Amino acid sequence: MRPFRTAAVGGLGLALVVGMFGSGPATASAAAPARPDRPAFSTAAARGVVDRMIPGWSSKIELGTLAPAPSGKEQYRIGRDKGEVLISGSSPSALLNGVGQYLKYTAHRDISWSSDASAEPLAVKGRPPLPASTVTRTANVSHRVLSNDTADGYTNAYWDWDRWQREIDVAALHGINEFFMPVGMEAVYQQTMRQFGYSEAEMRAWIPMPAHQPWWLLQNMSNFTSDQESQALIDSRAALGRKIADRMRTMGMEPIFPGYFGTVPSGFVAKNPGAAVVPQGDWSGTRRPDWLDPRTAVFGKVAAAFYRSQKQLFGDTGAFKMDLLHEGGKAGTVPVGDAAKAVQSALDLAHPDATWVILGWQSNPGAALLSGVDRSRMLIVDGLTDRYADSDATADPNKLFGGTPYAFGAIWNFGGHTTLGANTGVWNKRFFAQLDRPGTALDGIAVLPEANDNNDAAFEFLTELAWQPAAPDQAQWFSRFADARYGADPHAEAAWKIISGTAYSLPADGWSEAQDGLFGAAPSLTTTNAAAWSPDAMRYDPVAFERALDELLQVSPALRGNALYQYDVVDVARQVLSNRSRSWLPQIMAAYDAKDRPLLKKLSQQWLGSMSTLDALLGSRPEFQLGGWLKYGSDAATTPADKAAVQRDMRSLITNWGGRSGVDAGLGDYANREWSGLVGDYYLDRWQQYFRSLDTALAQGTAPAAIDWYTVGEDWIAKRTPLPATPSGDPVRLATALRDQLRKDGLADRVTLKTASPYLDPAKPLTVTATVRNGNGLTSTDRVSAVLTPPAGVRLTTPATVTTGRIAPGKSATLSWTVRADSAPTTPTVRLRAAVSVTHAGSTTAAVAGVDTPVAAAPKAGTDYLSDLPFIDAQGGYGPWERDTSNGEEAPGDGHTLTMLGTTYAKGLGTNSDATVTFYLGGQCSSFSMTAGIDDDMRGADKDPRVTVSVLGDGTSLGRSGELNRTAPLWQPTVDITGVQLLTLRVDKVKDVNWYDHTDLADAKVVCA
Incomplete structure (x- = not known):
């Protein structure tokens, strides 16, 4: 696939011509001298980054141009010329990546993605160190993409220009050359829909507040609150978006704009006769916008108006992000391939040769969509590349996407969770295996966490893969990463070796992020995650991880003033304490179950005290302060009404997320994060309320009083208590005190x-x-x-x-x-x-x-249903084994009537793979029978259940079904169990994903003497 086209812009008076973009020669102010073997482009934008980031060395680092590699790929070179550092590149992006790599590996002055330390210029003295030898690196892919759609909500909805400038600079120093840019796009919809009969009031009622806009642009939701974005805020965001896009273009970055694929407000057909829309229903408890049939003439008119307005407001680009029918969108009777063809045709009319960028996520893009488009002009930024086992279809994007160009992506963070960790070992293996495949369609990397500015190691490891000739040694890479952040120190290297071997060596086991902590969960004694769709168990050894904190706290005192060191000390200490929450909660539950009120009180006080300790630790670094994040919103608003609406928008997103129906659908605490202010002002209060209810229940001998956590969240969202926006306390001292406190803790056992x-x-x-x-x-x-x-x-x-x-x-x-x-x-x-x-x-x-x-007791003589017998042992997949109902995935009794192929059953067992259940028969029974298959609630066309069912007697197989799926016939065995003491039934998944494996064992019964 050819790289994106970049339009020349005048943001800094520069007309860029970059070898990789194929725009043809052009003149530019401050352009480097043109030579036949070198592309002509200006180094002024790169010089601006150096001036902003390292002004003390700016005049001492020479920047130059370089011809592309013989393969035509971009390259950079780090060397010396007449006693000065000389960094050259074949494009602005390659040049700036070279600068970043020099700072990291030669100067040991890494520019961090997360730390606010990088918001200030690096304090440097003397002359920049000369490289020991010349280093030349060639890009192995063309596309180096940054940002998930959702980051504009979870991270940067209200950032100002200074913060955006820093983000662009840091991205450029890590080789990013394509950046998703949705800021201010509500102005495009506002202008467009004005031409199709909508008033300003109707549009502002439809458009969500900025922190929730990513899901509106994805066609998942429209405004669900009484708050409306003011015209002043819409206008200011549009102006900011233009400034951001212009800066990206001057630095050789392609801004990726949201494209138009059919999103319309309610009532569109009434206002536009002849239009045809497909209602999209709900998404996680919120109403989705309607979808305008792309095959209609009206769609073409709307798309043309959209792209005209967008170009007028934000300038040109060559890449447009469109996720057709994202996360459960409904095509109705519209053929998806025809719709996709029409969407691409409308894009071509407005932007000939533009590239359609689409997220590889869930079942999108499917074969039907891909069949309708020119796939050479599509780029799939794959969000599932690292998630599932090698045997899963998603592990082979070349085959899955039929040769469509794609970027190897990773989503190591959902909702802004502050947890450390990523599947970096999987990346290292799969990226190069896919890249080296003959005829590979892999031509990019995509940095896709749902929230930006976390997990520096993951960000840097993934972006560097685009320039590596082969898979790096991960342990060695992390050792060099430690040196780059603080300077050489054996304890720092030891700490990051531990972190590499634990949090950054996660397997492809169905997850792409590490587990979140339980402090941010809606209080419950049985909770296993704070976010409903996050891992419910540790994905690495927390005991081994804790040694990293001990090593970090032994780093040389001379390095402890380093802001990146302080950031890492706080982050690792936070993670240690967060992991401990998973060990503590089961012991609190055991104390409650034992009705040991004094022990419950002691353990709950330790839990609450640790949350206060965590809040103080987090408050010592600006990156972990809720007050600082909220301040961006306050500063973006200009009136009291706007400020109140913005605060509700931001506070809602990280707590209840949406309305009550959204919380009920699982969105509550989806965006949980361990931030000072959020931990101490919100999470702590919830757990205090909960523990009081447990204590009262034990004192009175009653069940705990129900607490409406949605209402608790709404009360906090409405609060306007100022939260600190500047750090306080010594990070190293606070982390040391926490380490010493945790050494005495036996609750982790x-x-x-x-x-x-x-x-x-x-x-x-x-x-x-x-x-x-x-x-x-x-x-x-x-x-x-x-x-x-x-x-x-x-x-x-x-x-x-x-x-x-x-x-x-x-x-x-x-x-x-x-x-x-x-x-x-x-x-x-x-x-x-x-x-x-x-x-x-x-x-x-x-x-x-x-x-x-x-207690061993054989069944009574005659026929006994297993659902009436005690379980000797029962291990469920999602949720417990159910008696006489199907699997409900969470609590006992939450299933429904056992139903297979339209037939209902009054007796039986319900479960989800992988699962086993055992019964004591005492050698008294002669036969076992059942009817096994997939429950009808998982037989839809969008489901893919696949299981086998086994019968075991005293550990020996007595029978096994073939694959049971949504179309297979039911399995109805009759098994001789004469002399069997223990009867075990086992349900195993056939494929790696078991989300849909609701299995019924109907009429499961034994005949006994």
Whole structure:
């Protein structure tokens, strides 16, 4: 695919001609001397970046031009000329990337994406160091794309020009040459729809406030609040957007504008007879805009007006972002291929030879869409490249997209989560494997986190892949990254080696981001994530990760004043504490379940105290302050009414996100983040309310009072209490104090209680074992003791108290007891409970662990439905095994009537892969039968369930289905189970994605003597 076309602009009086863009020769002020072997372009824009970022060295670093590589690809060269540093490039983008690489690897003065330290010019002394040798690098792809659509909401909805200028400069220094630019595009829609019968009032009621506009541009939603963006704000954003686009063009960056693909307000047909629209329904509880049929003449008129207005307001470009039918959009009776062809034709009329940029996400772009377009003029920025296993279709974009040019993308952040981590090892393997494939369509990288300015290591690793001749050694790369940020230090290198091997070595296991913390979750004892669609468990070893904090705090005192070091210390300490929340909450739940009110109070106070500690730590760096982010909004608004609306817009996005229906659909806390002010002013209050309700429930012997978290969120959104926008406190001192505090913590330890047999046989002794894993990566345990308390009818035959000695970080020890029943217990299940005391650094922490053990009892003679028998063991996929209902994915009883191929069943089991369930038969049964298949709620054309079902007797396979999917016949086995003690049913996924695998085991029953 040819690179995008770049139009000449006059933002700085420059007409750029860059070899990669093929615009032809042109003159330019301050142009470098033209030579036959070199392209003619101005280095003035690059000089401007150097002047702004490193003014102390600006006059001491020479910038020059360079011919493209023999392959025609861009290249840069770092060398010396007459005792001065000379950096040359074949394009402004290549040149600026060379400057960034020089600063990083020769001068060890990395320019960070995240840290506000880079907002100020680098303080440098003396002369810039000369490179030891000449370094030449050639780009291996043409497109180096930055920014997810959503970043304009989650990050930069209200940024000012200074902040945008810094973002563009940093992007340029990392080789970005294409940048999504939606700022102010509401003005285009406003001007366009005015020509099709809409008043100013109607348009302003339809257009969301800026922080929510990305999803409007994606055709997911329209305004759902009473707030409206003022005309003054619309105009100022349009002016800012023009300034941003002009600056990008002068620096050799192609601004990628939103294109027009059919979004219209309600009532369009009534205002425009002859138009045809497809209602789009709802998206996550909000109403979607209608879709104007692209095949109609009216569509062509609207598109032409849209592109005219856009060009008038923002200038020209060669790339337009359009996600046709994004995230569940409905085509109705419109053939998708024909619609796509019409969308591209309208774009061609306005911008001949322009490129259609589309996000590779979920099922988009599908084969039907791709069949209708000139694929050579499309670029897919693939957001799924690193997410799924090698066997999944998304792992092979060349095949998946039928040879359509694509950029290797990564979304390591959703909603602005502050969590550290990315699938960098997957990138390193797959990028070069796909690039080296004969005839590959890979021609770019795409930096696509939903919020920008986080995970510097991920940003820099991905952008550097575009210039690497082969896959770099990841451990070595991270060691050099540490040197570039602070200067050489063995402890810094050791810290980043640990971080590389944990948070940045995540597998392709269905996720592309690391787990979020639980402090930002709507309070619950069973919550496993703060955002509904984020990982519900750790994706790396948190104990190993914690050692990175210890190493960072041993970095030489001479380097501790470095702003990037301070940023990293806060970020790593924050992550350590955030990870600990996942160890602590189950122990709080265990204390509540045990009705141990004093222990519950102690543990909840530690939780709340840690949140206050976290808030103070975050407040020591500007990058982690909510007040600073909100200040951009306050400064962008000029009237009290605008300021109030803007604050509601921003506060809503990071809490409730939308209305009540949106929260109910899962959007609540989707954009959670660990920021000072958000933690201390919002999350802390929620957990305080929740723990009070638990304490009251135990005191009164009642269920906890229900708390409407949506209303709590709305109350906070309405608050106008000023939050600090400037940092306070010493980051290193606060991180050190936190480290010392966490060394004493035993709540990070994992205590589990298991029995040697999955059931208690009244005629036999039973061994009970407590396993204590030292989850404190900062210190060993001093002493561990445990006391087992059996219930009535069960007695200990060994001492109740057992102890063990020192346990190293990440290691485990076991403590065991033997129990037996005095007689047959009167309950079907007995609960065994152990109280464990763990001492770390002289501080003792109490924990409780329990196990519910079924009492062995064979089914009654005759026919017994398994849904009426006790589970000896049950492990569900999404949600628990359901009795007599289908799987509901969350809580017991949230499914519906078992239904397969239109037939309903009153009895049976419901689950989602991967799942197992076991029953005790005691050798008393002779046969087992069932009807197994996919529940009808997952048989839609947009679903892809695939499972197998197995029957096992005492661990031996007794039968297995073929693949059960939405079209396969049901499996109806009858199995001989004579003599079987334990019957196990297992449901396994066939493909790597198991979101749709709702499986019913209807009429599952045994015949017993």
